[in-house]
Amino acid sequence: ASSSEELIMAEKKEMNVVLIRHTLSPEELISLGARLCYSKSTISGLSERISAQDQTGFINRLINMGHESIFEHASFTFGIEGVSRVLLAQLTRHRLASFDVQSQRYVKLDNPELVLPASIRKSELSADAINCMLTSMDMYRKLLDAGVPAEDARYVTPQAVPTELVMTMNARELLHFFSLRTCNRAQWEIREMADRMLQKCREVSPEIFGQAGPGCVAGRCPEKRPCGHPRSCEEWDPE
Numbered sequence: 001a002s003s004s005e006e007l008i009m010a011e012k013k014e015m016n017v018v019l020i021r022h023t024l025s026p027e028e029l030i031s032l033g034a035r036l037c038y039s040k041s042t043i044s045g046l047s048e049r050i051s052a053q054d055q056t057g058f059i060n061r062l063i064n065m066g067h068e069s070i071f072e073h074a075s076f077t078f079g080i081e082g083v084s085r086v087l088l089a090q091l092t093r094h095r096l097a098s099f100d101v102q103s104q105r106y107v108k109l110d111n112p113e114l115v116l117p118a119s120i121r122k123s124e125l126s127a128d129a130i131n132c133m134l135t136s137m138d139m140y141r142k143l144l145d146a147g148v149p150a151e152d153a154r155y156v157t158p159q160a161v162p163t164e165l166v167m168t169m170n171a172r173e174l175l176h177f178f179s180l181r182t183c184n185r186a187q188w189e190i191r192e193m194a195d196r197m198l199q200k201c202r203e204v205s206p207e208i209f210g211q212a213g214p215g216c217v218a219g220r221c222p223e224k225r226p227c228g229h230p231r232s233c234e235e236w237d238p239e
Contacts, residue, residue: 076200078197094169137157140154
């Protein structure tokens with residue numbers, strides 16, 4: 001069985017966020033759609049290349065006009081690992097996305113490094129919390145050994161169990177996702193994941209995602225109870 005020391009090591013387990021695929025030249029594609037919407041251009045005329053300067057102009061005008069549907073033409077697919085089932089429950093509330101999650105029916109949990117929040121780790125009850133998790137995982141293994149199917153044995157596992165997934169969102173949904181989940185008031189784990197996703201997006205599409213983030217990045221905080229610590233666009237600048 002896992003020891004308390006092994007479980008505590010989970011705090012050092014690196015969340016991994018990878019941009020697996022994205023629409024080729026997403027800013028140019030969106031600009032082509034804008035050209036068709038707002039000019040007399042024909043479909044055959046869309047093959048004409050749009051300069052980087054014109055792409056920037058199109059993207060900025062679309063954002064300022066609130067013409068968001070056109071951003072749905074570009075999609076981004078991420079590979080994510082080292083996140084908890086707590087995060088997964090929040091993430092799947094964003095329904096305009098496609099998810100493939102590692103199955104607990106077919107993939108048995110073999111001494112996973114559980115995700116342990118810093119607040120629990122620093123609490124005076126940390127030892128009790130760790131023992132609770134260890135007891136749950138020990139019972140999971142006993143149920144498997146007793147012949148209980150993995151799809152049923154998993155019912156006793158804690159939400160701290162890590163998972164892996166592949167997720168695709170279009171640019172419009174990503175902008176909405178970032179507005180909510182990079183906010184300081186978002187839960188810490190999904191905020192960390194959103195921060196990493198936004199950095200990856202800005203690396204390949206700086207015009208689309210240059211001003212992405214919570215409301216305080218571009219203007220007034222929309223929260224009823226502001227955190228008092230506005231975030232800055234520079235926080236997501238690619239290194």
